[in-house]
Amino acid sequence: MNWCWLIELKTWWWKSYIAMWLATTFKRNTLIIVPSQKLVWEMYAKFLEHTNITPWRFFSKKKEIDNVTITTSKSFVQSFELFKSKFDVIVVDECDYWFSKDF
Secondary structure (H helix, E strand, O other): OOOOOOOOOOOOOOHHHHHHHHHHHHOOOEEEEEOOHHHHHHHHHHHHHHOOOOOEEEOOOOEOOOOEEEEEHHHHHHOHHHHOOOOOEEEEOOOOOOOOOOO
């Protein structure tokens, strides 16, 4: 059975904590997609501070995938085949209403 949810949250509505809650509650392979490398590092730091999960980071030079992985939108599109079918939970921060063909 497949599930799909859309949660719309405005700026400063604790989106990073929702992502951490989803990863820790469902205990499934989780991919978190954020707009920039800066946000990859910020999300990574929050996971280290507030959970017992050490997520892997996947971006231009660092290509590591594990149970919880944080990546940029650009890296996701460029390396889609590496991500395909590996994650049960996908969290997209700053998701456009209309996805591009590649996204």
